[in-house]
Amino acid sequence: MIVMMVGLTFLGVAFIFIDNSSKDVATSTAGLIPNSGCNYANCYDCVQDDDCKICPQPSNSDSWICFNSSIYKSDSDLDQICHDGESQNYCKTNVGPWAVVGLVIYIMGFAPGMGPLPWTINSETFPNWARDTAMSITTCTNWICNGIISMVGYLHVPH
Numbered sequence: 001m002i003v004m005m006v007g008l009t010f011l012g013v014a015f016i017f018i019d020n021s022s023k024d025v026a027t028s029t030a031g032l033i034p035n036s037g038c039n040y041a042n043c044y045d046c047v048q049d050d051d052c053k054i055c056p057q058p059s060n061s062d063s064w065i066c067f068n069s070s071i072y073k074s075d076s077d078l079d080q081i082c083h084d085g086e087s088q089n090y091c092k093t094n095v096g097p098w099a100v101v102g103l104v105i106y107i108m109g110f111a112p113g114m115g116p117l118p119w120t121i122n123s124e125t126f127p128n129w130a131r132d133t134a135m136s137i138t139t140c141t142n143w144i145c146n147g148i149i150s151m152v153g154y155l156h157v158p159h
Helices: 002-020 043-048 075-081 096-110 117-125 128-153
Strands: 052-057 060-068
Touching: 002 096, 043 052, 043 060, 117 128
Parallel strands: none
Antiparallel strands: 052 060
């Protein structure tokens, strides 16, 4: 349990660092790229909007711009606008591997302990004559609840 808490804490801190270290993007394109509605100050906020992407400014590849990609018909249009055809819908960061390390630590704590525990308790709770049917019902209930949580519970997170 302690390993799981350490992993989740590590993962949360990594996400905070990713958010805080997000590269600033230009909000004014000086008429080079019409951004129409993508006026975000950093990369992370820009890529959270489904219609927005980032790319290097044509005049300076070290400076990035957030723009509305939905107004372009094809990827070839984006390639002409972005420096070297580098339009992206993700932010480059050096902190990303730390989030993976936190996830691995969490899984190392979860897999041998809390992961299989409900299945062990379920298999020992029911009498032998009802075990097959009861395990089928509990497994189906588990999958349905996981589906509901996945589809409904986290829909608001990216928006």
